[in-house]
Amino acid sequence: MTCNDAKEMLYEYLDNEIDRDSYLQIKGHIDRCRKCCDKFEFEQSLKKLIKDRSQKFTISQTVRGDIVKALSDMRKARESDTKREKEQTNEDKSSRVIQLFLKRPAYALAAAFIPFIVSGLAVYFAFFKPTPPSPIIREIAECHDQHVNGNAVLELASSDQNELLRHFNKFRNFNFAVAAPESNDHKTKLLGCKDCYLVGRKSVHVDLERKLNRKFSLEIIDGSGMNINHLNEELVDGRVYYFGRHKGYNVVLWREGDTVYSLTSEARKNELIHVAKEGIRMRRGMAPQTFFPVRE
């Protein structure tokens, strides 16, 4: 081992990222070579110094208390939720099976003679739990459908960014943050926008078009006090996306402060999340109370 060989492995050695053989080789060289020994010791103490002398911040006791409490509350809520849900589904299942038998005596007869139908039904009820779409998903999907197949008319039909920006000024006095969206890649084109109401809330509806003439709807919804936590959720790059499906459309939602966004189309959920992340960005500085992140 030469000094250069040792030097090349310096950091891996100090970071404890080498196998035993290399470790011994380097160790052997350092023990014999004064020059390398000094250098390695210097780097070692520098590494330690950086750890010891760097600033250590500690979180305030108030925030610490808030977090601990929030977690314990959520845990309790989750425990009682699961318990309640379990009791309920057990009840539901048995009463539904009984009702079914009462309504259809033939089933009961068949079941009496062919027991495996019963086990089949039990499996059916255990695994097939029909869930009606939540109102917000339904309304978003229906609004999208109106824009794709129906006769919804945009207030401003334009792909011109400046025109859109000007038009978005009128949404400035909404009490939730409305910033004009922009296309962030060459595949996404903005078609225009209009006022919209969803589950009794104000929203701005934006039509988008992606490759293959696929239409997307972006809704910017007043989400203050609105609960979307009951929807299915997924963590993608640190952001929580909620989703649902209705009328053959997928809906993906996410939250930014008091504003809830949704993106809807026939595309798969993952593509929707991709468009949400990469295809559009929000132009900052439109509304005074805007929460939108800065993209640099």
Added chain:
Amino acid sequence: MKSFGESEEKASTLEQSALEYMDTLFNFAMRMTGNREDAEDLVQETYMKMHRFLHTFDEGSNLKAWLFKILRNTFINKYRKKLREPQEVHDNNDDFSLYDTIAGESEYDPYGKSSFKIEEHIEDEVKEALENLPLAFKEVVFYSDLEGLTYEEISDVIGCPIGTVKSRLYRSRKLLQKLLWEYAKKKGYLKGE
């Protein structure tokens, strides 16, 4: 159901362990945001996400690294920061070595009798130098030197191959040494030219 109680218990234990990293996470958040308010928000959000996505945590892996990853990605999404390596710093500093510089520029004789004790010469400069590293550099130095994550764990947190982790750490350290040298020289601890 037995399994429910068991997984509930496991989740509780994990959450308890995660709470022990609160100051560590805050420390990291402070370095990324530079102010208490944003850092506190980030830590809160990290714990909320942890709670909801605990079932996706791979138990064989490092909980601390997983929490860093959530915090880091929340930070990126929230502030739309890019944690890419700055290109322009590459050219000048790649070969800078504080040791060689000190040996070359000061009166210190590296081959003399006593070993050079860096800690006698550099103190507060560490804070300043670390603070002034570009974010992409700051974070890898933080993971490795301050928090002792392995290259593999860092590679998972920042979503880059191990080779990138190594070279980024290398460059970060070179730049850090250069900054340390400059600050120390400015304050006259070291005799430069």
